[in-house]
Amino acid sequence: ATAVAAPRLIVFQGAADSTVHAMNAGRLVARAAALAGARPRVEEVLEVNDRRVARSIALGSNGAPAVELWMIDGAGHAWSGGSPDGSYADARGPDASAEMLRFFLGR
Secondary structure, three states, X not given: OOOOOOOOEEXXXXXXXXXXXXXXXXXXXXXXXXXXXXXXXXXXXXXXXXXXEEEEEEEOOOOOEEEEEEEEOXXXXXXXXXXXXXXXXXXXXXXXXXXXXXXXXXX
């Protein structure tokens, strides 16, 4: 059998989401970090458009982020950073699309 690398994971969770409980995000992140053998998390608090965002990062064995969790205060069940014209979109951000590109394509 050939060893398979653990997939990288980035999760955005609205702390006010009444559709998907925040506990699910925590469980996904913990499982992915364990599979990746990720080191303890680096945690930081960001301010995005007057909104508090707690960002947790688990580093893989190569020192690069293997798992990230963005917990967004005041956000409900919506795409973070989406168009204000869209349904289930929260234009206040952070911009989930841009952060996913950074996470998956950045070196």
